[in-house]
Structure formats: C-alpha cells, structure tokens
Amino acid sequence: MHPRVVLSVGNFFFSLFATVTVYILLPYLSSFMGEAYTGLVVAGGAFVAVIFFPYLPRLVARYGAQQLALFFALAEMVALFALAAVPGPIAGAFLIAVTVALQPFLSYELDLLLEATVAEEGTTGRVRTLFLTAWNVAALAAPLLMGALLANSNSYGRVFLAAAAALVPFVVLFAARKLPKGETPELSRMRDTFLCIVRDRDLAAVTFAHFLLYLFYVWVALYVPIYLHGVLGIPWAVLGWVFSIMLVPYLLIEYPAGWIADRFIGDKELMLAGFLIAGGALIFIGILSAASSLILILSVLVVSRIGAALIESMTEVHFFRRVSERDINSVSVFRGIWPLADLVAPVAGSLILFFGSYEMLFVLTGGFVTLAGVASTLLIKDFR
Numbered sequence: 001m002h003p004r005v006v007l008s009v010g011n012f013f014f015s016l017f018a019t020v021t022v023y024i025l026l027p028y029l030s031s032f033m034g035e036a037y038t039g040l041v042v043a044g045g046a047f048v049a050v051i052f053f054p055y056l057p058r059l060v061a062r063y064g065a066q067q068l069a070l071f072f073a074l075a076e077m078v079a080l081f082a083l084a085a086v087p088g089p090i091a092g093a094f095l096i097a098v099t100v101a102l103q104p105f106l107s108y109e110l111d112l113l114l115e116a117t118v119a120e121e122g123t124t125g126r127v128r129t130l131f132l133t134a135w136n137v138a139a140l141a142a143p144l145l146m147g148a149l150l151a152n153s154n155s156y157g158r159v160f161l162a163a164a165a166a167l168v169p170f171v172v173l174f175a176a177r178k179l180p181k182g183e184t185p186e187l188s189r190m191r192d193t194f195l196c197i198v199r200d201r202d203l204a205a206v207t208f209a210h211f212l213l214y215l216f217y218v219w220v221a222l223y224v225p226i227y228l229h230g231v232l233g234i235p236w237a238v239l240g241w242v243f244s245i246m247l248v249p250y251l252l253i254e255y256p257a258g259w260i261a262d263r264f265i266g267d268k269e270l271m272l273a274g275f276l277i278a279g280g281a282l283i284f285i286g287i288l289s290a291a292s293s294l295i296l297i298l299s300v301l302v303v304s305r306i307g308a309a310l311i312e313s314m315t316e317v318h319f320f321r322r323v324s325e326r327d328i329n330s331v332s333v334f335r336g337i338w339p340l341a342d343l344v345a346p347v348a349g350s351l352i353l354f355f356g357s358y359e360m361l362f363v364l365t366g367g368f369v370t371l372a373g374v375a376s377t378l379l380i381k382d383f384r
Contacts, residue, residue, distance in 0.1 A: 003179050007114050008134035010069075013170040014110065015135040017076070017163040018103055019142035023225045023243065025096060028156045030226065032089040036353040039222065039346030041093045045100030046342030052101075053336040056108055066179050069109035073171050076102050080164035084157045104338035111335055115320065116180045132313065136250035143247070147240015154236070203319070205379035207334055209271060210315040212373050214341030216278055216308060219365045223349055224285065227358045228297070232290050242294070246301040253309040258317055267321075271314035272377040278307025279370025286362030311373070318380065 029038035059068060079098045087095060114131055149158040225243075228234045234242075261267050281304035288297055323330045352361045 003117050006173060006177050006179060007110060008131050010170050010173055011110060011131055012134045012138045013166050014106060015138035016142050017166040019139040020146050020159055021163045022221045023146055024156050024159055026222050026226045027229060029096060036350050039350040041096055042100050042346045043343050045097030046339045049101040049104050049339030050343055053339055060112060064181060065109040065112040066174060069106060070171060070174050072102050072106040073167050077164045077167045080160045084161035086157050100342055104335060107338060108335040113179050130255060132254050133251060136247060140244050140247045143240045143243030147237045150236035201379055202381040205376045206315055206318045209373060209376040211337045211341060212369055213311045213315060214337050215345045216369050218341050218345035219349060222346060223361060231358060242298055245298060246305055249302060249306045250309045254313040257310055257313040261314060261317055267314045267318040268377060268380050270310050274307045274310030275370060275373025275377060278304055278311060279366050279373060281307060282366030282369060283363050286359040
C-alpha cells in the first residue's frame with residue numbers, strides 16, 4: 001500500500017474518532033456542570049497542549065513521527081475506554097481534557113509523515129486535499145453513527161466506546177507499515193521560528209487565517225450541537241443525519257478547490273470567498289429559533305461548511321507550498337493553531353454565555369470570523 005494511501009486511511013480513522021466525540025463534549029459535560037463552564041474544561045485540555053506543543057519537533061527528531069503517532073493514538077484509546085466506563089464528574093472532566101489535548105499532537109505527526117511523501121510542490125494541492133477528503137468521508141459518517149448510538153437515550157458512553165474502537169485500525173495500520181521519514185529535520189529554536197513567521201507577511205497571514213478557521217470549527221462543533229439539541233429541542237437521531245448532510249460540501253469542494261488553485265486562479269480568491277460565506281452563515285445561526293424549519297437550519301449549516309471547505313483547503317495548500325517536512329518547527333507553529341484555538345474559542349464562548357445568550361455568541365463570533373478573515377486574506381501573496 002502506497003504511503004499516501006496508508007496516511008489517508010489513517011486520517012480517515014482519526015477523523016472518525018475525533019468527529020464522533022466532538023459533538024457530544026459539551027452535552028456530556030453539561031450533564032454534571034453548568035453550560036457556561038463546560039467550555040473551560042475543553043480550554044484546560046487545550047492549555048496543556050499549547051504548553052507541550054513547542055517540544056514536539058525535538059521529540060520527532062529523537063523518536064520519529066510514526067512512533068509518536070502510535071503512542072498518541074494508544075493514549076487516546078485508553079482515555080476513551082475510561083470515559084466509556086462512565087467515570088465520576090471529576091474523572092470525566094479530566095479525561096475529556098486529555099482527549100482534547102492529544103488530538104492536535106496526533107494531527108501534527110500525520111502532517112509530517114504526509115509532507116515527507118511530497119516530492120514536487122506543484123502537486124501539493126492535490127496531495128493535501130486528497131488527505132483532507134479522507135478525513136471528510138469519515139466526518140460525514142460519524143454523525144450518523146452518533147445519531148444511531150444516541151437514538152434512544154443520552155448514553156454518551158456508547159459514543160466514547162465507538163470512538164476508541166475506531167482507533168484500533170489506525171494503530172494496527174501504523175504498527176504494520178513502515179512509512180517514509182523524509183529528510184533529516186532541521187531544528188531551530190521555536191522562538192526564532194515564530195519570529196520568522198511573524199516577519200514574513202505571507203506566512204503570518206495564512207497562519208492567522210488558519211487560526212480563524214479553527215476558531216470557527218471549535219465554536220461550531222461545540223456550541224451548535226448543544227444549541228440545536230438543548231435549546232431548540234432537536235433529537236440526536238435527527239441531528240445525526242443533519243450533521244452528516246452538513247459535511248457533504250467538504251467531499252465535493254476541497255479536492256476540486258485544490259486542483260483549481262494549482263492550475264488556475266490561485267489560493268487567495270477562494271480563501272476570501274470562504275471567509276465571507278462561513279462567517280455570514282455563522283451569524284445567521286444566531287437568528288435561528290425553535291420556529292425555524294428543519295430545512296432552513298440544514299441549509300444554513302450546509303452553507304457554513306461550503307465556506308469552511310474553501311478556507312481549509314486554501315490555508316492548508318498555501319502554507320505547505322511554502323514549507324517542507326524538514327521545517328518541522330514551522331509545521332509545529334502552524335499545527336499549534338489547533339490547541340490554541342481550542343483554548344481561545346471556548347474561553348470566549350464561556351465569557352459570552354456568562355453575560356449573554358447562544359444567539360449573541362453566534363452573531364459575535366460570526367462577525368469576527370468574517371472581518372478578520374477578509375483582512376488576513378488580503379495580506380496573502382497569491383501563488384499565481
């Protein structure tokens with residue numbers, strides 16, 4: 001099996017476990033704590049990830065990305081099996097924080113392994129978006145699995161058990177197949193790498209745009225399910241197929257967007273369109289109410305993912321046109337966006353909910369994504 005296929009299949013199972021759990025994190029936590037405080041548990045796990053993320057390049061240089069990917073996947077499995085055993089509130093909150101902290105570490109290792117298979121930068125768009133498509137196929141199936149598991153009751157332990165089982169093929173695949181290491185990594189001080197990115201307008205702009213995308217993902221993934229289920233009263237069985245259809249744009253848009261960016265109009269224009277669409281849809285979610293039809297709710301969610309698919313494909317492609325797997329510190333800064341967003345977004349969400357409502361949360365966050373996204377896109381130097 002070709003290394004890119006192995007990595008794409010691994011990304012499929014990674015996505016399946018990550019997506020099936022993210023929708024229920026806040027509903028699970030809200031079963032034993034106030035809703036305004038649930039985001040702080042997620043932020044706690046993200047804070048740990050932010051602290052340890054700068055050490056990943058040196059761990060990769062010492063142990064290798066494939067070995068670390070296996071270790072992080074096994075650690076996730078242990079945490080998820082423990083959650084499936086229905087622990088007490090304190091242990092449950094701790095284990096949720098652990099699962100949140102480990103996910104960006106695993107994503108980082110997969111990035112390095114995939115970049116080691118890319119020989120020509122002119123193929124980056126197709127290679128990266130194919131990798132993302134594998135993630136999105138699983139992300140589309142995960143809500144259906146979640147809806148089926150929660151059709152009769154809010155037995156969230158079933159979901160955690162299914163998520164742990166999804167990691168078993170990942171571990172088997174990565175233990176059985178040796179993947180390319182790429183060239184010897186070039187290590188530098190993380191502070192120097194960060195300053196280098198900040199001083200490069202193009203890299204700084206695309207990194208910030210990627211940060212905005214992850215803020216969008218965290219706000220939507222955490223707060224939309226609890227709003228639709230807990231406030232608007234939509235059952236999980238219905239939300240399962242709604243969320244699945246919502247994710248279809250990723251399958252239809254990302255690979256063609258990468259191909260178009262490689263051959264025709266470049267990255268910048270598609271990224272700009274993505275921010276306008278995604279931010280506008282997030283604002284509109286705040287206008288939805290219990291009287292809104294299911295078709296309208298579904299349409300808004302689908303439109304939001306059309307925008308996000310354009311942003312994701314273009315930020316990924318644009319960044320990896322500029323760096324290689326040897327520059328693992330730059331990749332670590334880029335991937336460090338995930339835990340940083342996991343830290344910032346729920347804290348912002350909790351603050352808004354302390355003083356306002358879910359409707360206010362969506363309007364404020366959607367407006368911020370739109371305005372900041374347009375500003376960062378305009379600073380990018382286009383590939384063409």
